[in-house]
Amino acid sequence: MRANTWAGRNKVKVRDVPDPTILNKRDAIVRITSTAICGSDLHLVDGYVPTMQDGDVMGHEFMGEVVEVGPGIDPDRLRIGDRVVVPFPIACGACAACAAELYSCCENSNPNAGIAEKMFGHPVAGIFGYSHLTGGFAGGQAQYARVPFADVGPLKIESDLTDEQVLFLSDILPTGYMGAEMCDIQSSDVVAVWGAGPVGQFAMDSARVLGAAKVIAIDKEPYRLQMAERAGHTPVNFEEVDVRSRLLELTGGRGPDKCIDAVGLEATHGSAHIAAYDRLKQAVRLETERPHALRQAILSCRSGGVVSVIGVYGGLLDKFPAGAWMNRSLTLRTGQCHVQRYMKPLLQRIERAELDPTRIITHTLPLDEAERGFELFKNKQDDCEKVVLKP
Ligand code: NAD
Ligand code: ZN
Ligand code: ZN
Structure with missing residues (x-):
């Protein structure tokens, strides 16, 4: 598949990478229809987070269609064909932090929690596309993504709202x-x-x-x-x-x-x-x-x-x-946002037209132009506020 990857300090590059596969029984694979570039990606691009590696797939704001589910996913929660927005913090739904709705502090979602412990003196939870510090999960600026604990985070969109109206429920x-x-x-x-x-x-x-x-x-x-x-x-x-x-x-x-x-x-x-x-x-x-x-x-x-x-x-x-x-x-x-806590109530506010998330979109580009998207957003060229990428 095609994916936008980190290619060294201040460089991203769209290249061919292997398709993701189901690794755990509560994983799902999502075919991404829309994804966005975030200010948090800029903290990675400039090499500020030292645990980025050449080829890491970027992106933590994405949505799309479920094309595969692991055997541990209850079909009442999620099934093939569902249209979902995926929250950026990966959360197990079962630990003490998740029980307290502190999803971005999940105690089970980062297999590399020791890296942050060593660097900062505290653990951090798993995040998509945010380097090996936050679990080394491939991100969503790609055609497909593997979503762990897919029965917890992803929000099903059952109405006919556009991608642009709901995509930003993933983070911002x-x-x-x-x-x-x-x-x-x-x-x-x-x-x-x-x-x-x-x-x-x-x-x-x-x-x-x-x-x-x-x-x-x-x-x-x-x-x-x-x-x-x-x-x-x-x-x-x-x-x-x-x-x-x-x-x-x-x-x-x-x-x-x-x-x-x-x-x-x-x-x-x-x-x-x-x-x-x-x-x-x-x-x-x-x-x-x-x-x-x-x-x-x-x-x-x-x-x-x-x-x-x-x-x-x-x-x-x-x-x-x-x-x-x-x-x-x-x-x-x-706090890092406890996205899962807010997705449903904010979806309702979008449906009631109390909030219009589309008002900030200034650029929509094909995924293959991610590099240009990063340049525009980072350097604030062409009055760029928010870039949506279409894989
Ligand atoms: P952005 O880089 O597009 O926006 C930052 C803005 O701050 C820019 O317009 C810049 O001109 C302005 N700015 C810089 N210095 C300033 C100052 N001294 N006073 C006032 N404004 C100043 O990024 P964004 O996508 O809007 O993200 C903003 C921040 O939110 C980033 O740090 C990002 O990592 C963070 N973020 C946090 C979470 C979370 O869960 N807490 C989630 C997403 C993003
Ligand atoms: Zn973000
Ligand atoms: Zn948890």
């Missing part, structure tokens, strides 16, 4: 929603979102759906800020104004009630980034350079407010404003 819509949900939004709340990428846009829409009085979008890309503004949010360009002063102006001098970091580690940090990569490669703990979106969110938040972090971080962080966190009684909440 639940992630943005979880970012807003963690804020316990009240009707008087001003919610500020750092990052107007796909995840940030969905955090903004979710904050609105959950009742926020005002939603502020912070970024530097004018076209991304305009996209947020068209959806009814208030743009702030951090290259043009001092963010903290502008936020104080917009909130009667107190700061936003709730702050969401939808940036995480930036994928293009140049040489400092590469130095971090080299340190990681030697399994030395990471002390990365300034994650300023998070610092700014903590320093801007009003006393007693919530800072919700959905941007991805790894390893150790320097210059964490512990003083502001403590003295202003802030609550910090975070």
Whole structure:
């Protein structure tokens, strides 16, 4: 089959790879009809995650048709011909974490959990297309994928919604929603979102759906800020104004009630980034350079407010404003998204037209043009917000 693969630092390449096969009795094989490029893929492409290997199949946002199921799958749960969206965290459905709906912390889904333990001092769960650190599972930027625990995660789509309407239930819509949900939004709340990428846009829409009085979008890309503004949010360009002063102006001098970091580690940090990569490669703990979106969110938040972090971080962080966190009684909440928890309720919100996930799609390309898709998305060319690939 054709698949988009990692081909060394800052390079992806579509090539022929072996078709996946059923390995365990609860596996399914999905023929992929739509898949997407995510900001999290950028953390891999630049070599930031040192456990990527040449030829690894990328991608964790995908959907399609079930073409094969293992003998352990109950046909009432899933059968050949079902149309499914696959959540990015792999989860067994039976461990203590899964029982608590903390699916992205599943204790059974990463056969390589020891790698993260050694690198970071804590385990991580299995994720599609996210290197050997998260289990070495081939990803979904491909014609087919093997889906482990297929009786737990995949969401059946039984209505006639288009792929474009439901694809993002695999990751970024639940992630943005979880970012807003963690804020316990009240009707008087001003919610500020750092990052107007796909995840940030969905955090903004979710904050609105959950009742926020005002939603502020912070970024530097004018076209991304305009996209947020068209959806009814208030743009702030951090290259043009001092963010903290502008936020104080917009909130009667107190700061936003709730702050969401939808940036995480930036994928293009140049040489400092590469130095971090080299340190990681030697399994030395990471002390990365300034994650300023998070610092700014903590320093801007009003006393007693919530800072919700959905941007991805790894390893150790320097210059964490512990003083502001403590003295202003802030609550910090975070997590890889527990996608399975949100898929059904968000599908209903899409069906009721409360959320329109298609609004962020700017490019649809054949899988064979994945390389161009990555260039456009990473370099923010041609006003690229979200790329959908069609295998
Ligand atoms: P993206 O790279 O397209 O968007 C990030 C945006 O942040 C860009 O528009 C960039 O200009 C902006 N930005 C950079 N520095 C900033 C700053 N200091 N202040 C404000 N904005 C800034 O990525 P995306 O697909 O939207 O993903 C965003 C983050 O969410 C990534 O870190 C990704 O890994 C993470 N993510 C997390 C989960 C989860 O489960 N928690 C799931 C998916 C993605
Ligand atoms: Zn993603
Ligand atoms: Zn589990």
